[in-house]
Amino acid sequence: MMLYCFTGVNSVMLDKVISLMGSITTEPLFNFWELAELKKQMTTDLAFLENNPNAKLVELLHNAAYRGTLGRSLYASEHRLEKLSQEQLLGYVGNNYVRDRMALIGVGVELEQLESLGSTWEIGSPSSSDNEKVVYCGGERLHDTGGDMAYVAVANEGVGSTSKEFLTSIVLQMIMGTEPSIKYAGCTSRLGQAVSQGTNKPFSVSKSASVQFCL
Template sequence: MATGLARPLARSLKGRMFGTAAAAKPKNADEREPLGFVKKLENGLVVGTIESKSPIARIAVVANAGSRFETGQNLGVSHVLRHLPKLRTENLSSLGIIRRSLQLGSDITSQGNREYIYYKSAVTRNVVAPIVEILQELTTKSKIVDWEFEDLINDPNGLKLDLALLKTQPQIRAVEALHAAAFRNTLGNSLYSPEFQLGKFTSEQVAHYLKTYFSAGRLALIGVGVDQQVLEDLGRTFEPYKAAGAPSQQAVYAGGEIRENSGGDLAYVAVAFSGPSQVSSDLLPAEVLKHVLGAGPYIKYSLGTTSALGKAAAKATDGPFAVSGFTANYFDAGLFGFTAVAPSQSIDKVLRAAAKEVKSLLTSGVSDAQVNAAKNRLKAEICMNFENPENILSWLGEQSLHSNSIITPHEVYKMVDNISTADVNKVAKAIAGSKPSIGVTGNTSNVPYLDKLFS
């Protein structure tokens, strides 16, 4: 314990030391930005990390094995693989997977899109290694046995529940229909298994797809808030399947129309043209163009009538509606358009007004003021997306499998700042030259057909 004499002496020394110390130079945005690292290991596994100040580490194994790689014979198999954590591995039973993850204070979730399947977990940093071992078992040591696989297919809380929930989400079905109309196969394959396939899948079929696409060069171990060297050492224990994967079929935009009349009071519509791919220099200008159209309400519970699309629709009808710009971008193709929801009796007016506004912007071009405002909205959207570490994890996974470096969020902001009005008008002209596509669900009786909508 300090004596009475020591305390003032200590205070005196403390004051002198602070008084003579040079002021620390404040870091600029680039220096504060957490850096990303990516490396392909000798075993073919890709390892990617981004540092974080959070005490929680987020880990994932991502496979380039989404629904676009399915064929007519195994349609829906990627949906089945999203339920892979329910099946045993070479060294762990399904109960063992649950028990071990709970003991670590974590859980394992799976997600999938048209290009990737993710198996994710969030843990404290001191138990990264054990959770990676479980993810390794799931993705490289799967052991699908017939009786467990049959239980999985017939589980009312599994794939059947997913399909039952899909029936209650017409807005998702409209976007699924749009993809099918636009691309037919590849990116047109649904994220969900067709119901007629549930009784036709075999354990051998699923195992073959897994071993084909969870293979060297198509599999990545990624982490947010994990040291790169730690993750590399863990990655070296992986043994990805040796199959190189079937050659990827190029996605070809065809354009078309799919309508699914499921009745009800509302009509749900998704309309799009051919848009830029993820690797295209037109990607961010197209996102700016989307925000010129309007990407939904900017104020919670507002009517969303301040955007270009919202204003056009509000002039056409006095009834309720929702309309928003829409983009979907993939490695080799993309979509650009809008989505709309309205009562059946007014959907025709809403769609025609929105289509006219889109056509006008694509052909007449946009102003500097419109572009500057849209760039600010886009940067705000990017910032808010990156506040969620789950989004950063997914973003890291996609970059790790297709790039030798990781673009940081701050670099993305700079790219947006450098977009000119000429860049936006250039991509608008390219989009306008493509054939439109449309996906419709709900009450389709008053939805205009594609040839009438853009005539």
């Protein structure tokens, strides 16, 4: 999700600001010097990823769970950076910045004024309504990082907030244990106790619930 925000007095230059936001979102330029700087930043991000085992763990977890869709990496591979072009970015905007996937929202603005200003935007129509469905597959991924430290994540497919099993999943989450309420306290949850029975080495264990939205 991309979000463009403006905060200010609604009687001052609101028409110019919304017009500018329309140009930014529907008529971007993507100048060559911007791409050059972006590629440098993305190269730096990849270098940080190589030294961040927790970030790698999340990447592998999503890849095992979903394969495609939500399983695709948040990072571009290094060999793809050189191929990043203005044409690719303009194609992405043309396919995704369309009427069915955009919303203009205002707070403290008259609806009629917002509609009038938004109607000047040159927004295209989607070229295809076929979207790749998100399918939970499950599986495992292993990556050898060397050293004495191990990073492990286990996940399962959850339920939506409208499901009849939603409250049951919340109860299960509490039974498994929440984070310690006292800073630096030991693991007293069922999950922590189970891990402590398997090793006498120092460890850290946590549990979280993740919500994924696919538009």
